[in-house]
Amino acid sequence: MWTNSKVAYHHHDHKRCVTAAMQRAKVLCDDRQVRLTPIREAVFKTIWASHRPLGAYDIVDQMTLATSPVKRILPPTVYRSIEFLLEQGLIHRLASLNAYIGCPFPGNDHNDVFLICRECGSAAECSADYLTTAVEQTAQRANFQVESQVIEIVGLCPECQA
Ligand SMILES: [Zn+2]
Ligand SMILES: [Zn+2]
Ligand SMILES: [Zn+2]
Structure with missing residues (x-):
């Protein structure tokens, strides 16, 4: 079991994460x-x-803010890059927020649990x-794939509880 909660919640040198x-x-x-x-790299960095x-x-x-006003960022290009990053497992989509977050552990197959601070x-x-096992067993019992x-x-x- 692993987590990136230490860096996600606490002050740290975020440049190193990036x-x-x-x-x-x-x-x-x-x-x-x-x-x-x-463009994919720019979306990933953002x-x-x-x-x-x-x-x-x-x-x-x-x-758009980060680029010169002359060079327009086209939303469809960004959306396609997001799709690419999702397919590669480099980012995840959080359905409850309809938002994206970088994966700290890409490249290995994993199921995700996100602890989201409101x-x-x-x-x-x-x-x-x-x-994961519990979810699989629950689904199996319902014959759900x-x-x-x-x-x-x-x-x-932890920071916001203080
Ligand atoms: Zn960080
Ligand atoms: Zn992940
Ligand atoms: Zn918090």
Whole structure:
């Protein structure tokens, strides 16, 4: 079982998270022989700007702010990049927020449990095999075929409880 809750909730040198995420993404794309184009990379970096999930509109907005006004960011291009990053498992979609967050553990098959803080908006990703097993058993009993399972838990992070 692993989690990135230590960095997701507490003050830390976030540049290191971004650098590490970028490196993992490059290695993974190289291995799979898919291209991390400049626009895909820019979308990925925008999502990794913090540990708070970002909606598609916010991603477009922030990218527009970061780019010169001459070069317009086209939303469909951004949406296609989001699709690519999702397919590669580099980001996850949080259905309850309709927002995206960078995956700190890409490249290995995992089911996700997200602990989402309603106060600061941070989301930490955890793996919990016993939860996965419980979900699978529940589905099996109902003869239900599971295609994806993302568990989203809402509450207060350690910082916001204080
Ligand atoms: Zn960080
Ligand atoms: Zn993940
Ligand atoms: Zn919080």
